[in-house]
Amino acid sequence: MQSQALAFLIGVMVLHGAPHLPALVWACLCLILLPFYRFVPLVRWPAIALLGFSWALVHAHLVSGPPLSSTLSGQDVTVIGIVDSLPESLERGVRFGLRIEGVAHGALDDHQTLPRRVRVAWYGHHPELVPGERWELTLRLRRPSGFRNPGGFDYEGWLFRQGYGATAYVRDPVSARRLGMDQRLIFQIHRIRAGLVTQMAQVLEDRPYVGILQALAAGDRSGITQAQWTTLIDTGTNHLMAISGLHVGLMAGMGYGLVLWGWRRVPALALRLPAQRAAVIGALICAAGYAALAGFAIPTQRALAMLVVALGALWLGRVARPSRTLALALVVVLCLDPRAVLDAGFWLSFAAVGVILYAMTGRLRRPGKMESVLRIQWVAGVGLLPLTLVMFQHGSLISPLANLVAVPWVSVVVVPLTLGGVLLSPLLPWVAQWCWLAAHLAVSLLWPLLEYMAAWPWSPWRAAPPLWTLWPALLGLALILAPRALPARWLGVLLLLPMLWPARPSLQPGEFRLTVLDVGQGLATVVQTRDHTLVYDTGPRFSPRFDAGSAAVVPYLRHQGREQIDRLVVSHSDNDHIGGAPAILDSLRVGEVLSRSPERLPHALSRECLRGETWQWDGVTFRMLHPPPGWGDDNESSCVLHVSGPGGSVLLPGDVERLGEAVLVRGEGEGLAADVLLLPHHGSRTSSSEALLDQVSPRLALVSTGFANRLGHPHEEVLQRLRVRDIPLLDPAHEGALRVDFVPGEGVVVQPGHRHAARRHWHR
Structure with missing residues (x-):
């Protein structure tokens, strides 16, 4: 299963590494090789890779849809669409995602089509926008465009990952018309998220860490300031300030424990359904609900996929190997959205779980609880450093130490208080307010320590090693984190040297x-x-x-x-x-x-x-x-x-x-x-x-x-x-x-x- 998942992943990566999108007819090639899958061993893995390539191709054509045509770029078009994301405040307006449903009569020629989703900015005075609202807007459309510089952020790639086929701004605000509300479940979830963000902003007012609590409660990270992001990145704790797999797993564990405790105390219920199976359902409900608050981001998709596999094995009374669970989760995430490979969170999520499994399983001696906690932080901090350097041009040398303090504090104190406020806000608003105030106090107690660690001169490590240095570095880490009985583990340090001291471009005297x-x-x-x-x-x-x-x-x-x-x-x-x-x-x-x-x-x-x-x-x-x-x-x-x-x-x-x-x-x-x-x-x-x-x-x-x-x-x-x-x-x-x-x-x-x-x- 593990090798098949990797072959499928390689096929998806080949498609998204191509300079041009092949025609959809190439997806039919997988149908030719699939019959040979079980009969010709040499074709088996290429067939799976081709299946991944074909699925990514079909998804890019039929699900993502084409970008805006060049003939419509710079034109004004009156469209009808639904607000399908949390509105993001700008310095001079608001930005939001708009799902296009149609255009005004006669706005387009017969051969012209619009992308399915557009990222819209509304400058100046604007009404309060709510997810699920249907609007008629006149938009000035533009093709996805961003800076293209070595080492720089690929904005066009980000737009593609999010499903945006164009950017736009509202051209004629006076003519904008609200047409009603869409009642589909996905938009109701977005409205709940938007309501939570607004409610928390009203309760916490101008307190400095309200953006962090909004990120933990609803997955909205727009309120986190640039200075706060710098502190989180320099300490390697930025993964904690968004709804991540760690938090989804925590919610699943809480749901499992609470349902198991309560179910066993009602004999009538236990006779109808064993308490362990009821606890599995409770864990999935809690995890899925929390993931929904995050808008089903990549880390939560991975966590949910792994939970479904692991809890499914628990439901059936079987023991699932961790590596098999991880491979199944990989395939599920790629089937849901092959564009996930373009997101850094995808690689960091699976790499974090993979490196922990590699370093913690298959050992003859089982470590104690405290030793396990320390080793997990050390392994995760060191194991992910090569990836973060290549992807973000920075890493944190004190990540294991900072996470040793921040992970339990955020997971045991901040997140439960924040989610307690979320659950109680419809029933007991005044109790919810106190929960959020207590959560803010907890963050304010942690923050000076993070800033102190981030200020250490050797804490942030900023570099941009070439991509090729990642492969020897990963092999070197595999040697370093291997069991102690393996000889010559010190050779792993030599394999890290190309990444630690990357060669500068060589220019000769007189050359510039x-x-x-x-x-x-x-x-x-x-x-x-x-x-x-x-x-x-x-x-x-x-x-x-x-x-x-x-x-x-x-x-x-x-x-x-x-x-x-x-x-x-x-x-x-x-x-x-x-x-x-x-x-x-x-x-x-x-x-x-x-x-x-x-x-x-x-x-x-x-x-x-x-x-x-x-x-x-x-x-x-x-x-x-x-x-x-x-x-x-x-x-x-x-x-x-x-x-x-x-x-x-x-x-x-x-x-x-x-x-x-x-x-x-x-x-x-x-x-x-x-x-x-x-x-x-x-x-x-x-x-x-x-x-x-x-x-x-x-x-x-x-x-x-x-x-x-x-x-x-x-x-x-x-x-x-x-x-x-x-x-x-x-x-x-x-x-x-x-x-x-x-x-x-x-x-x-x-x-x-x-x-x-x-x-x-x-x-x-």
């Missing part, structure tokens, strides 16, 4: 690398030499919880093995250039900051950039060409940087426009010549003049814009000037992060954009 990151309508670039790193602009800040610095620049640098920025240059203080700087300064060591407004960037070595400054790193020359002394802080005053080496040169002009370009052309003349030009001001109509293009005379132009941006960048007149001069243009909005290597002896080497190099079938 330019990377223009995909940050939407903004600019963030990285220049790397052999031993130094320069960041030129940091991209925009979109909201208090999201900016290009933390979403693109920091993950990319860690992916490249660079934990220090030798010099940060911010061309000027417009948000689309400076917005990500605070997050970068908080996350990485920065040697020096050059900008037009040093007072806006709190750093000990922050100063103005001025024309005439020159320095060399590893055989590469950096020259600041603009602005002269006395200029202000606007587009025309942007810091203009020229980088040159034996392999070529690049000009980074920020947002200079006509005046700044004229000053550059007159003051620098032939000194502006460069092989690569980053178009000024995102290729706006008021930039990239003929005089500048003629003086720079680039062989390649780059421009950083947002996909389908409303400003129309780059402007058609600029594109025409480039076409006349036969200068090719590349844009991260279409290519993903762009990497250009300047190699002595080879010249300018342009690498494929990250959107193409790491393409999956859900990417636009």
Whole structure:
């Protein structure tokens, strides 16, 4: 069973690793090989893998549905749909999932279809939205789109996992109409969850940890602040602050024990149904109810699947092997939703159970209770570290110690008090309030300890090892956690070394690398030499919880093995250039900051950039060409940087426009010549003049814009000037992060954009 489950998993992974989604007809291939399943041993495992591949393909076509067609992207369509998720508060509105039921008469042509589910934002004044409500809304639709940078978060992949085929915002709020309420069970569950979130917010008001209790009660993690998430991640306790398999198992155990205790005390009931079987039903009801509060997230699906198998064996009076139970749970989760393999929670959930089973079962000596608790925390903390480093670029070295304190406190005190309030809220609201207040007090007692541990200098471990280092690391952990009688267990430490000290990209003296990151309508670039790193602009800040610095620049640098920025240059203080700087300064060591407004960037070595400054790193020359002394802080005053080496040169002009370009052309003349030009001001109509293009005379132009941006960048007149001069243009909005290597002896080497190099079938 275990090998068959792994073969099925491999088939699903192959489909979701494909750059393009195959046609549905390929699913018929499984029907050809299935008859050979029992008769040809060599075909058995490929047949199971093909079955997994085919099921994932059918699910992607028929269940997930196609994404929004390009012809409808950017169009206004009046739709009828049902709110099918908990509304999430935004800085200027609310966001929610909308299940499309139909469109207004004549809104679409006969050949056009809409995706089944859309992620909608409603900005400005909006009514209170309740899950299950049916609305008629006019939406401005857009195809799923997100940043594509090495090491960065795949937003398009997240939308696909959640079943969203498009994003949208409400275009005409005045015409929005509420059409009624859907009474199906799933929407009733969502309404209960939304009601709990609202009720807890009213009871706990502005207390700091209300978001954590809402996550434990209803699976709504939107109220947890970024600072709290950082503390949880740095201590490795973030898995506790959501409804997880641990909590579902705890509820099942409580339900089993309570029903068993009560059933045995009523002889009439015990005669009709044995108390043990009644307790099995009670355990499943409690676990399923708690999982429903979480919206049946991936960890709860896995936990429920394992509980059904284990309790089914208990019902039948049989003993199920733990590994077989885990394999059955794996198949059940993949059959319910093959997209689960794209969720980090899927891998962490099964890996946690698997590593604990490996380290705790099959031993000759049975450890005591306290030894078992300590060993489980040690095994889970160490065993999951390679996965968390590869998936999230960080891990926690004190996770076993922090979880040793947090797991029993949250499981025995916080969760029962929180759920006690949930159960009592319809009957005794005042008792429920006291339960939630007590749960909040319990979290507030735990939190200072977690913050203290997170502040230890060696607590958080941030790195981005390559994916290939995961396999030797897992083999090394298998040796380390093996029984003591196994010889040469110390070899496992050697297998961990590639992940502990990943190799940095090797650049030779005189060679440098330019990377223009995909940050939407903004600019963030990285220049790397052999031993130094320069960041030129940091991209925009979109909201208090999201900016290009933390979403693109920091993950990319860690992916490249660079934990220090030798010099940060911010061309000027417009948000689309400076917005990500605070997050970068908080996350990485920065040697020096050059900008037009040093007072806006709190750093000990922050100063103005001025024309005439020159320095060399590893055989590469950096020259600041603009602005002269006395200029202000606007587009025309942007810091203009020229980088040159034996392999070529690049000009980074920020947002200079006509005046700044004229000053550059007159003051620098032939000194502006460069092989690569980053178009000024995102290729706006008021930039990239003929005089500048003629003086720079680039062989390649780059421009950083947002996909389908409303400003129309780059402007058609600029594109025409480039076409006349036969200068090719590349844009991260279409290519993903762009990497250009300047190699002595080879010249300018342009690498494929990250959107193409790491393409999956859900990417636009």
